[in-house]
Amino acid sequence: MPAPISRTALFDPGIFSTIDVDALKYLDDIIITHGHSDHFDPELIKKLVTKFPDVHITAPDEVVEQLNAESIAATSAASDGITFFDSPHEAIRPLLGTDPPQEIGVHYLGVLSDPGDSFSFHETKGVLALPVQAPWGSTMDAIKLGVELKPKYIIPIHDWHWNDDARQSLYDGMEQSFAKAGITFIKAVNGVPFVIEV
DSSP, rough: OOOOOOOOEEEETTTTOOOGGGGGGOOOEEEEEEEEEETOOHHHHHHHHOTTOOEEEOOHHHHHHHHHHHHOOOOOOOOOTEEHHHOOOOOOOOTTOOOOOOOOOEEEHHHHHOOOOOOOOOOOOOOOEEEEOOOTTTTTHHHHHHHHHOOOOEEEEOTTOOOHHEEEHHHHHHHHHHHHHHOEEEEEEOOOOOOOOO
16 A cells, blocks of 8 residues: 655745744645735745745746746746646736736645636636635635535635634635535634645
């Protein structure tokens, strides 16, 4: 029987992320879906790379260029355990006066899918990291998409805009909604990692 895969990854460590770098014991992968500051904090990346110099960073070309300019190695190519899927960033005009950034959707270890800031994707692995709130999309749209795609588990992401009371209330509602579709909703806790055993 093959030994189980054991890898630790951080997805989209941005300016709102709750990460105690000193407490981290392992870090194999950093995955950045796009270059917005809530998904990509260069200063935090520098701290992580200082502690974990062999960490593998995967990101879109424009983010890779920024990191390379800081002498931080990164790649926009698929690699061992990481494959991409089409997941374009949703429109952000007129709130932000720019076009959406380049974005990658990532399947990790054939188990978890992270679409970044998108509802415009059509595939998932058994665990879906689902953006549940954003200026570009609604919680209702997130629920409809999750039910349509039917992963086994849903992990909520992109909910920084909610205060704690709103988060718990909406988590409870989503847990019930997804349960009716046979999907397990896993409530996130700031600073607590998800452990996926397969």
